[in-house]
Amino acid sequence: xxxxxxxxxxxxxxxxxxxxxxxxxxxxxxxxxxxxxxxxxxxxxxxxxxxxxxxxxxxxxxxxxxxxxxxxxxxxxxxxxxxxxxxxxxxxxxxxxxxxxxxxxxxxxxxxxxxxxxxxxxxxxxxxxxxxxxxxxxxxxxxxxxxxxxxxxxxxxxxxxxxxxxxxxxxxxxxxxxxxxxxxxxxxxxxxxxxxxxxxxxxxxxxxxxxxxxxxxxxxxxxxxxxxxxxxxxxxxxxxxxxxxxxxxxx
Numbered sequence: 001x002x003x004x005x006x007x008x009x010x011x012x013x014x015x016x017x018x019x020x021x022x023x024x025x026x027x028x029x030x031x032x033x034x035x036x037x038x039x040x041x042x043x044x045x046x047x048x049x050x051x052x053x054x055x056x057x058x059x060x061x062x063x064x065x066x067x068x069x070x071x072x073x074x075x076x077x078x079x080x081x082x083x084x085x086x087x088x089x090x091x092x093x094x095x096x097x098x099x100x101x102x103x104x105x106x107x108x109x110x111x112x113x114x115x116x117x118x119x120x121x122x123x124x125x126x127x128x129x130x131x132x133x134x135x136x137x138x139x140x141x142x143x144x145x146x147x148x149x150x151x152x153x154x155x156x157x158x159x160x161x162x163x164x165x166x167x168x169x170x171x172x173x174x175x176x177x178x179x180x181x182x183x184x185x186x187x188x189x190x191x192x193x194x195x196x197x198x199x200x201x202x203x204x205x206x207x208x209x210x211x212x213x214x215x216x217x218x219x220x221x222x223x224x225x226x227x228x229x230x231x232x233x234x235x236x237x238x239x240x241x242x243x244x245x246x247x248x249x250x251x
């Protein structure tokens with residue numbers, strides 16, 4: 001099953017979580033993959049594990065200069081690419097009243113501004129008929145308390161996806177957005193929440209599916225959207241959340 005054979009993909013934040021799982025699935029389906037990340041050791045470990053047909057570039061999505069260098073590298077090495085998966089992102093949790101300008105800027109610089117300019121700088125390198133997939137979150141729609149910056153950044157990403165699907169239609173570039181719910185990834189630990197404070201059983205109780213998701217499950221949806229099998233899908237937003245978005249959150 002090589003639905004992505006002869007395709008080249010760039011995945012930001014591809015050294016862990018959903019990005020890593022998607023890189024593995026892309027490779028299994030025949031694509032060549034370039035992953036990015038901020039931590040050289042983590043990126044190298046991911047490349048070593050993923051194996052052949054995996055390339056890497058050290059870049060912080062929150063730094064425009066890094067994005068410019070990434071675009072130059074992609075242009076020089078590949079010329080053109082077929083798939084851009086903007087996956088990199090961070091989380092920051094706390095009461096709205098305690099949000100600082102510094103924490104606001106840091107999260108927005110990566111999640112929204114960084115995503116925006118990653119697409120802009122790599123867009124000339126995406127083939128006509130290619131595809132862009134944005135990793136958002138069910139938080140873009142759910143309005144979870146204590147996550148005001150994160151929620152706003154993801155809502156902006158969803159709006160960007162809808163706009164680009166219209167704006168890039170003349171080049172037949174499809175743009176879609178994926179909204180995961182609770183998924184087993186390191187994002188909460190990276191946000192400074194100790195693992196022992198993350199009650200996965202309580203999260204699972206709020207989901208009709210009865211469990212939280214796995215990165216590989218999100219990856220399969222991303223792979224489908226990246227493939228020619230999804231050629232009639234653009235401007236869409238997919239909730240992949242175990243029913244979180246339709247389940248009552250009280251009680």
